[in-house]
Amino acid sequence: MSDSHNVTPEATEVENNSTSVEDSTTSPSLKADTAGQGDKPRRNASLWMDAFHDLRRRPTAIISTLYILLMVSMAAFPWLWTRTDPRDCDIGEARLHPSSEHIFGTSVTGCDYYAQAIYGARPSILVALFGTLGVVLIGGVFGVLAGYFGGWIDALLIRLSEIVAGLPFLLGGVAFLTLVGTHSVWAIASVLAVLIWPQVARIMRASVISAKNMDYVQAARSLGASNTRIILRHILPNAVAPTIVVATILLGSFVGAEATLTFLGVGLQPPTVSWGVMINQAQNFVLTGYAYLLIFPAGLLVGTVLSFILLGDAVRDALDPKLR
């Protein structure tokens, strides 16, 4: 959602810009034409405004955005949600079932489980955020280069992405993270970025190829615009939509991926508190009547993953003009 906000002014700016380029070069009669068009009420200001209006009418989009905002506020300002320190633990009060004093109960080591669940949002969401940024950066650059330049660059990058896609992320992640020894947010995010980027590169490449053949790109090129300008001003704003959809969905899957890697023992580790770490620590007690130790962090986790996936789906539907 915030992504589409960021892009909106840029996309409209591009439209304005391209008209101004036309203005300076085309004949006066054409100029009058464009001016006449400007008088009409512009209902569909841009694809992004249009999509935004569409999204506002979708209940799943609203609910999942609200849930995500809730989780992000936990990650950014946990003290808004709880005054208890998640590391202030009393081993004598270990594994207390939920009560009025500890609404989520207490953890294996006697910490307040509610405070842990709140503070656990930050590492989980940071891994997802940095991982997705990395994937979009690597995959985006490679996809644009491959799609725009074609030829041997394309062939090389396709081959490279096939090679990376040939290594399932779970296996590569386990191998690297075991040996690297440090179990930080950065290590996990970078392994995700390095192994998942082909997904974005492929999509970016396809949309760049279809944008490349548009008339306005030909026009810009015949006006002598440089490759950099064409890519940044004309192709990227028109090819970025599918990538934003995938990135939204990836944010969700990466929250799940962090927890999975942590579960396998190669992800984040205590004293870091994350949802994955909480689930992992609860494991040995889940089968002996302490199911709540699993349910609370897993519930927050699943809600987050679900929200990102549903939001991604909603954005995809909103951006697809064929469905209107």
Place this chain on the structure above:
Amino acid sequence: MGRYILKRLLQFIPTVIGSIFLLHYLVVLGIQINGNPARAMFGERTPTPAQLQALAEVFNTSDPCLEQTGNPCLGLFWERVSNLVQGELGVNFQRIPITELISHALPVTLRLAFLAFVLQVVIGLSTGVIAGLRGEGVVDYLVKVSTVLFISVPVFVLGRLVQVYLGVEFGGVFRDSSWAPDWLTALFGVRYTPDHPWASLILPAVVLAALGLATTARLTRTSLMENLRADYVRTAIAKGLPRRRVIGVHALRNSLIPVITDLGYQIGVLMSGAVVTETIFNIPGIGGLVINGVRQQDASVIIPVVTFLVLVYLVINLLVDLLYAVLDPRIRYE
């Protein structure tokens, strides 16, 4: 088609070498950042340099390039690949050959993957077909909801929930009773029991299959719905063919092409996804080997076993691509 197969086979070689190299580079980078994994064997004790050297030679980690961060260690890579070609996978920290470990673990994982695959095909296809034919009904809705749900619930959470509610709570009824046969107790057990090599793998297989099952159902549904609107189906109906034949021969056979391809790729996913499932249910399969390696920090197990799994994954993908060309004559390589 001959050309396609030849090209695909030729492409396969650089892809395999590339993927194995990527794995090798990740591993080497990990060692370069963290230090010699042989040291982990000694735990808190400090090994003498001679001891460390001897161990490092056994585990192939004595190469000086492992101390230069960023160095791709091509010599080591070449050594690994040539060992791999000869079927030589080295030994673990207890000096047991990795090939022996794999040959013990593989049948278990294959059984698990096979059960999961059968579940995917039988349940996934049938619900997909029903949803596709009825459209907008209860089954259709279930298929849509379950896909999103299974994607969002990480496998290990689903596994633990199944274990708690079906294994402990529901299975407890059978364990406490005098009438329940052994296999029923094993079926709703909490972990794998070697005495019931099939029954005790069914719950894990359900967990392993869940995600792929939902995807298969959804794909079948979409593909069937699309094909039912196709011109040739309209023609077949117009010719007066019975509905069974129109659906069974004309629509279904064409809709299954993408589904079969997807199912093929799923086998590879099942093999690597088994790491998580086998951890949850304590199954001594290939995934169990990996996870034990992780727990003991035993790089000499993790690297060859992961390499093996990657190879299996790539070979299956290759076979599926070739199968696709056989199934769909429209596929041409340009």
